Amino acid sequence: MKPTKLIIGTFLGCFSFCVYFVQAQEGNQILDGIGETGMISRYILDGDAKDWSRNTLHARIYGSNIKFDESEPFEKVLTLSAENQNYVSIPGEAVEGEESLSISTWVNLKSTEKNQVLFDFGKDGRNHFYLDASGQFHLIKDGQEIYTSQDSHKAIQKDEWTHLALVFDAPSKSIFTYLNGEPIGKIEKVEVELDDLFTHENKLYVGRSIPTADSYLNASIHDFRLYRIPLSEDQIAVIRENALKRNATVAKREKPKDDLPQFDPSVPQLYNQYLVGVSDVEVETTVGVLPRLPRYVLGDYKDGIDGPKVRVQWPAPTNNDEVAQIGTYEVIGKVPGTNFQPKVKVTVIETLALSTPNRSLEVFPLEQVSLNMDAHGHQTKFIENRDKFINTLANTNPDSFLYMFRNAFGQEQPDGAIPLGVWDSQETKLRGHATGHYLTALAQAYASTGYDNTLQSNFKQKMDYMVEVLHQLSRLSGRPTKEGGKSIADPTAVPPGPGKSTFDSDLSENGIRTDYWNWGEGFISAYPPDQFIMLEYGATYGTQPTQIWAPYYTLHKLLAGLMDIYEITGNQKALEIAEGMGNWVYARLNLLPTETLIQMWNTYIAGEFGGMNEAMARLNRITGEPNFLKVAQLFDNIKMFFGDAEHSHGLASNVDTFRGLHANQHIPQILGSLEIYRDSNAPEYYQIADNFWYKARNDYMYSIGGVAGARNPTNAECFVAQPGTLYENGLSSGGQNETCATYNMLKLTKNLFLFDHRTEFMDYYERGLYNHILASVAEDSPANTYHVPLRPGSIKRFGNADMTGFTCCNGTALESSTKLQNSIYFKSLDNNELYVNLFVPSTLEWKEKGITVEQKTAFPKEDHTQLVIGGKGKFDLKVRVPDWASKGVVVKVNGKEEKIETSAGSYISLNRKWKNGDVVDIKMPFQFHLDPIMDQQNIASLFYGPILLVAQEEEARTDWRKITLEANDLGKTIQGDPSTLEFTIDGITFKPFYETYGRHSVYLDVTLK
């Protein structure tokens, strides 16, 4: 069956394509101008109580004679009858851990009886809030009604559709109610938080009260929605208007509504107020390739201020027209808050053969590096987080992770098998994604637990069992169930399911197809092949049976996990499964026209393929099968990589083609590009990765190392719409810093370092590792973050403590915390160089050299580390001098100071014949320094050495915490103890972000004096 050709027309020419998405794919991603990351769940109630959002928090309707009626201006609506004791119950976990909450719904009252309850949410009858049938809000805590909104005198009319909204706004400590888009109630200075009212198991009732079992509602209900963000009045008005279809063309994207405090753009902030001049720059580039402009230039400061380099904002072209020919041209930049206009003179020279580096370094296998207690015998954050994950992982049941695979293949479940929840539940179209992460985590945990035989054999058993079952299932696909039976072995000939005329993504108990003998040989997945096939035909992301989630994303996790197991344990069956599915994918994709592939990989979320290109290139490297490298390249995101089908520009030409795009959809594609370079040597794939990294690091990074979180486009998972505008377009109220995205940035960074040993890679790695990854785990369990919000007075929210329900980030967290030791040391391929990149208490066993290196330190609670060499041999010991080590580094070998030039952002090199017992001491004094947001310099984070220090907040806030520091000596007014990393400024406590579990301010409004 050949896929139809798709009409792509304007799609190819449209570059700022998040804008395009908003208009063309209005729907699941951005509904009524609000990104899906802000939505918890949505019940349209037009025939069932299914959750329309991706979170599949399906509700249930209770009572007898459940009725759906036709009612203008809507189609079908749910009618609740008190007599029949009807009500809707939403899963209690829907609101767990949420900080703010908005509820929007339509109601049509059939009676005006007093004490009817529209909805009632809480953990029990003593702690809850409800909206009564007059639109009045009531909040009950410990059995006492402590907040009631004023009587609006705008009673809800009977037999009329009324739009109601309730907003629980944590930052402003306010509760608002709206009737038909107009505010009718406002309670300020609310001292109750949602945490006081909700727990894990809540009662979320629509149409009945929690404490009073006999009060039911007589009304029709339509489109009940829960949001995790405090909706604004405008947003509520838009939701209402769109429902009434007064506005036929839905909400074109406007400026973000969830504004941050504004500052006068003409007022120079932070060090810029002392600026008297900035230097101009000259750069060279080749024809067709945009120059890499320095994001920082030298500045001259007055008043003896020793200021940092000056951040410049340069124009960011969307193509490479200005470098079309040999010559020179000038680019003019701006310095935020000033009139300075630094210039770059660009000289365009003729194109030379691209020279890109060869890979010369290798990581050490996980089993050769072990984490130790610190130099004073104390637990480290690394061991603490590792153990939370390892110990919980050891208690997981593999049958839960196999559940949906067996379900897809119509197999019996073993006794006691319980399915996972969240994104792996029965009807979730991403099911199986956690299984891939699980395989990787098991492999890594196995490799990392050489210190404990019981744990190690536990992980080995789990791995072997998982692979055995997946292998059996994959061997079923495309083969007859009994000898002589019918089957379809050809992956390109898979028909629609039995009794169906088209492909669909119905995964419900009764709707799922399980005719695995028709699926082509080698197929393995936790769902039937339909989603893969539907994507070829242009299916979009969504929850309808005609829509899909991200089939290749899920597959990437699985293939990566299988290859990890193969590489760590040599399990041949794991490799066979990966090869079988690799061949299946090759067979299908190889038939598709390029324009279909471009369309597929540029479909929001549906075309998200994780690092399929990386996985297939890796499979080629392992097996030597050239088709796998070929199929890796079929995953090229041609628009992002090369601009268009003619390869006119794109990231290969240093054009920023990822602005506004979904961050975690695209970072793994870049990882794949680098992997293809490794396996093909085609230089453009290296350029893509290297150019991307520089831009992501410099134009999109928050101070914790995360890169996602846009207000514009309105999607907390996207890069901001224009480079270098985090304040203008970022810091979305739905959260920032999707944790997966940082996981993938670190992986990309590590892989780039293998080719190019620039310290800036490992400086970034250190930043993201300490300040995001280590900071993403709960205090007393392996629960972990999705977004890490950085608005004032935010709080981290952790999920999946017991590893039973995974989002994407819960999945990557399994991987992050089982390989925390993987980037401390690197070696050169010829085993002549040892790189010490991170200062973590650990022991390295360098097998090829017969050398051990024990690193003794309490870093970052002290500013020095010691390396003790075991064994003897000649090698060049290279130690990173971090970018924050502005006071230089002192190195002693066996107690004697080395006379070597060290400068921040370089490697010191100690090349000698090392003897058993040699000791290297490295001291790198910490300094306080600020990391401002590029386009709003006064909003900055405070660092001490590599460690982000954050203000510990008592309560939520709407404004940035203000602090004043001495311009020439930031530490002068900071008190505290470096050995605990706890400090105070103006009486406010500052702690490392990785030790912060309460409310925090990562960004501060800093004044220098």
Ligand SMILES: [Zn+2]
């Ligand atoms: Zn994620």
